[in-house]
Amino acid sequence: MRSLLILIDGLGDEPIPAWQGQTPFDHASHPAMDALAAAGGVSFLSICEKDIVPESCSCILRLLGVAKQDIPHNRAYLELLAQGRDISEYEMVLRCNLAAVDEKGSLAAFNGRGLTAEAMRRVAQACDNVLRDIEFIHLSEYRNLLIMNKEAAVLDCDVRPPHESVGGNAEALLEPLRRQSLSISYFLNETNKRLAPFAHDGLHYVLYPWGASARQTLPSFTGLHGLRGGAVCKAEIVAGIARALGMEVCIPPKATGDVDTDIAAKAEGALNLLERNDFVIAHFNGSDEAAHRYDYAAKADFIARIDKEFLQTVSSRYHEPLKVVVCGDHVTSSVTGKHGDGCTPVVAGYLNAPPRLCVFDSYRQILDFLMKESG
Structure with a gap:
């Protein structure tokens, strides 16, 4: 069974006083995520677990199965790889x-x-x-x-x-x-x-x-998991990670890395990648950018658009059994504009398959769910 990780960068957040303590995820309308959770489950956990820095490079590599000792200290080299350099x-x-x-x-x-x-x-x-x-x-x-x-x-x-x-x-x-x-x-x-x-x-x-x-070699995705992997993204760090791991990369022409990105094109890209790959990561960076600007309303709206323009599209057009996880990599506070190592929502379940409980206590269980054939 193939797997899809919908990674909403900086999805975790703090309660917003103007919204009576709701976070942007709580406030956003996301019926497709709610349906996925109803057939699977929703968890709240830290990807960082206080032993890695709460930033995209380390957290995304962890979610892709790269061991802590192999995670680069800095990410500039990976961003360079994204440019084909x-x-x-x-x-x-x-x-x-x-x-x-x-x-x-x-x-x-x-x-x-x-x-x-x-x-x-x-x-x-x-x-x-x-x-x-x-x-x-x-x-x-x-x-x-x-x-x-x-x-x-x-x-x-x-x-x-x-x-x-x-x-x-x-x-x-x-x-x-x-x-x-x-x-x-x-x-x-x-x-x-x-x-x-x-x-x-x-x-x-x-x-x-x-x-x-400096220059650094990462293990291959296939070597880690025995699977073919693909990534649809715009953020340089994600494209660089995917290329360093030997994954197929799709960068839609109108993707921007912010809230104005072409979400529908990312859905098309993910569906295309799923035809050839066992695992696909779809990365959305705009939520992180909005939180850095303290714009919690834009962050909530972006989450709602991902639900409507991406997850609903994939759910209606992909007809084979599919494991799906929607989560963040770290917290990005719309109050302080800073990253944190707190908990992010994790919505998981199956499309086109019988409902099964999918509640996780750690990122390791997310990995097991996505990368193991049995789910």
């Missing part, structure tokens, strides 16, 4: 956010707040070819990568993630990295000059490098 053993890659800074020098936003996608594309053009020693790669909107020669001091330098650092002094946050690399310090000085014309409404923009990683 690789690096040598002598190079490293860093994530690099376009961040907004206010008049007091505080980090106002980790995601280029106030700029359109087109403006962020022009920012990326302005930051290209600054230094021969550093290659700048624009991914999408505020997301970028830097490739440079490997420096052990940079790999060991734990710069605080920008989405966890809003409100902090931007220069102080980046100072440890500047001290470790003259190349990065020069690069930041030059890009600050090039970004000056984009300042407006009391905000100016800086590049925020972080999360350096």
Whole structure:
């Protein structure tokens, strides 16, 4: 029996006072998920279990069966693989956010707040070819990568993630990295000059490098489970994970990695992948982005749209027995905008098969349900 994991990034959340303590999942309308739960079950559990960092790379790899010791410390290398690129053993890659800074020098936003996608594309053009020693790669909107020669001091330098650092002094946050690399310090000085014309409404923009990683090999999905696997996604980290594991990847043309993504196209992609693969993961990143913006209403609406435009479509058009799990990877609080290691809803059940109780106590039981033939 084939399996489908519908991963709603950052699905777990905190109670929202304006909704009398409901979370965005509680508040959202999701009749297809409710029907799945009625025939199977709903659980609330932590994927992180307090032994891994509550972020997408580690949690998704855990849900795909990768052992803790094989999970990369940082994810930039996997995001590079998503671009069809690789690096040598002598190079490293860093994530690099376009961040907004206010008049007091505080980090106002980790995601280029106030700029359109087109403006962020022009920012990326302005930051290209600054230094021969550093290659700048624009991914999408505020997301970028830097490739440079490997420096052990940079790999060991734990710069605080920008989405966890809003409100902090931007220069102080980046100072440890500047001290470790003259190349990065020069690069930041030059890009600050090039970004000056984009300042407006009391905000100016800086590049925020972080999360350096080296080349790393992961076990194959087939080797782990004896199954063929596929992924429909847009987020670079998920595409990179899937490619590193040797899974088939589908990226719909109008997928965006945010709440405006083409959900119907992801349903088509999942149905297509299920024709050739034993297991498919469908990843939705917009819920995480909405929570980082403190927009709990948009998060609830996005969950409702996934139910209507994805799960209802798959339920009506897939006619073979299918194991289905809908869950998050970690908590993303719409109150604080930060990740957490608390509990996420996990809805599980069978389509086109007799009802069976599906209630889980840990991520290991989710894995057993999805990856073992008997279900």
